Amino acid sequence: MNISTPLDLSVQKPQLVGMGDFQISRNTPLKSVSLGGCVSLIFVAPPIAGMANVVLPDSSLDRQKSTIIPGFFADSAVAKLHEGMLALAPEPQTWCIALVGGGQLAHPRFRLGEKIANAIIQQLKLFGLQPHKQDLGGNESKIAVVSPSSGEITVERPGGLLQIL
Amino acid sequence: MNEQTALIVKKISDLPPLSASTLAIINMLSADHFHMKELVNLIQQDVSLSTLCLKTVNSAAFGLSKPVDTIQRAVTFLGSQKLTELALKTSVGKIVKVRLAGYGAMEMDLWEHSLKSAIAARLIGPNIDPNLNADLAYALALTHDIGKVVFSALLEVKVRELQKAQGQQTNFLAIESDLFQCNHAEVGAMLAREWNLPQVFIDVIAHHHTPSLCPAPHRSLALVVHLADLLAMLSGTGTGVDSLYYELDPLALDLIERDARWHEEEIWKLILNLNYEFNLVLQNEAMAS
Numbered sequence: 001m002n003i004s005t006p007l008d009l010s011v012q013k014p015q016l017v018g019m020g021d022f023q024i025s026r027n028t029p030l031k032s033v034s035l036g037g038c039v040s041l042i043f044v045a046p047p048i049a050g051m052a053n054v055v056l057p058d059s060s061l062d063r064q065k066s067t068i069i070p071g072f073f074a075d076s077a078v079a080k081l082h083e084g085m086l087a088l089a090p091e092p093q094t095w096c097i098a099l100v101g102g103g104q105l106a107h108p109r110f111r112l113g114e115k116i117a118n119a120i121i122q123q124l125k126l127f128g129l130q131p132h133k134q135d136l137g138g139n140e141s142k143i144a145v146v147s148p149s150s151g152e153i154t155v156e157r158p159g160g161l162l163q164i165l
Numbered sequence: 166m167n168e169q170t171a172l173i174v175k176k177i178s179d180l181p182p183l184s185a186s187t188l189a190i191i192n193m194l195s196a197d198h199f200h201m202k203e204l205v206n207l208i209q210q211d212v213s214l215s216t217l218c219l220k221t222v223n224s225a226a227f228g229l230s231k232p233v234d235t236i237q238r239a240v241t242f243l244g245s246q247k248l249t250e251l252a253l254k255t256s257v258g259k260i261v262k263v264r265l266a267g268y269g270a271m272e273m274d275l276w277e278h279s280l281k282s283a284i285a286a287r288l289i290g291p292n293i294d295p296n297l298n299a300d301l302a303y304a305l306a307l308t309h310d311i312g313k314v315v316f317s318a319l320l321e322v323k324v325r326e327l328q329k330a331q332g333q334q335t336n337f338l339a340i341e342s343d344l345f346q347c348n349h350a351e352v353g354a355m356l357a358r359e360w361n362l363p364q365v366f367i368d369v370i371a372h373h374h375t376p377s378l379c380p381a382p383h384r385s386l387a388l389v390v391h392l393a394d395l396l397a398m399l400s401g402t403g404t405g406v407d408s409l410y411y412e413l414d415p416l417a418l419d420l421i422e423r424d425a426r427w428h429e430e431e432i433w434k435l436i437l438n439l440n441y442e443f444n445l446v447l448q449n450e451a452m453a454s
Contacts, residue, residue: 035401037409053368056437105409110399139408141412
């Protein structure tokens with residue numbers, strides 16, 4: 001991971017992707033909300049990028065909600081993002097896949113981020129995919145930003161620290 | 166008085182006081198019983214709260230076929246919980262909707278975290294204590310982090326020490342106490358005292374990270390707010406550099422070890438409902454404005 005200057009967001013105003021939302025964009029940067037224990041799944045194949053901010057590992061908790069808000073669950077988020085990316089960038093071997101977020105509380109019962117990340121990785125395998133980059137864990141709530149045009153993924157930490165993944 | 170205490174006292178005295186009507190509504194809700202007529206009279210005396218009540222109840226979110234033009238009818242539709250939220254929003258809302266540079270929190274972060282914690286408190290409250298006053302739990306969770314508004318100024322002057330300490334330990338409350346000999350929960354309780362809030366607010370705000378140390382009559386409420394705060398942070402609505410940097414209190418550890426309603430999958434379901442209800446509240450707020 002390199003520390004570098006951030007994207008010039010005054011020129012490219014990013015589109016905010018909420019918790020449980022997913023978004024695919026051509027050129028316009030995508031920015032997650034503050035992730036806490038949640039995991040931002042990012043696909044990028046310039047000039048296309050996709051982002052889903054996954055809140056829970058498994059849609060079996062509520063199948064109906066997974067059809068309304070597919071980005072909320074790891075399994076439905078991967079399927080939906082994969083489908084959307086294929087339509088706009090049909091060569092998966094050129095995609096860069098990243099996982100950001102997954103902050104943890106000290107107690108094992110609250111290690112939600114780890115569970116979500118593992119579930120995403122399992123789902124990606126079903127499509128013959130795997131993450132190439134990740135910035136997971138820790139006690140911080142991170143924000144992910146992806147620029148479809150450059151393919152650059154930036155992680156913002158509280159206090160304004162920016163890192164390029 | 167050292168420089169740091171003087172800064173805290175000055176910051177507290179710089180904040181606007183709670184409106185008389187907000188304080189009266191909070192006192193009535195804390196007392197567990199109130200007369201509707203008395204409540205309506207109080208709201209009518211507060212122009213901004215009256216306006217907000219009518220605006221909210223007549224918004225598309227309520228979907229009423231006929232407009233509501235009296236406070237008495239508005240109160241009936243709003244219910245005590247929404248009313249508490251609106252009363253706190255007109256006074257506390259203005260205070261917490263600020264950028265907390267010391268915490269690296271944006272303008273709306275503390276308000277949204279407080280709101281999400283309040284919704285979480287309502288969801289988990291009855292499981293922890295069936296006799297709990299839900300409106301009070303909601304109001305307590307909405308105000309639990311008020312001390313951060315003041316404490317942020319202290320953190321701003323020790324950014325490097327803070328970053329160094331965060332690399333060494335994982336309990337933000339202990340970091341605050343080590344660096345400043347007090348923490349945001351204690352400062353919040355000082356603020357609650359300054360505002361003449363009921364004792365339950367002073368106790369719960371002071372102990373929202375340490376409910377096992379809270380005086381017995383208010384311990385259940387402190388536990389509810391403690392867990393609600395953690396759920397809000399875990400589901401992504403924190404307040405900056407301190408998000409997830411807190412430890413579970415022994416009382417909370419005991420609860421989640423012995424109570425099946427805190428098994429992992431149940432926590433996931435809670436987070437699902439919490440996010441759903443939180444988004445609904447934000448949407449309604451957007452529609453009302």
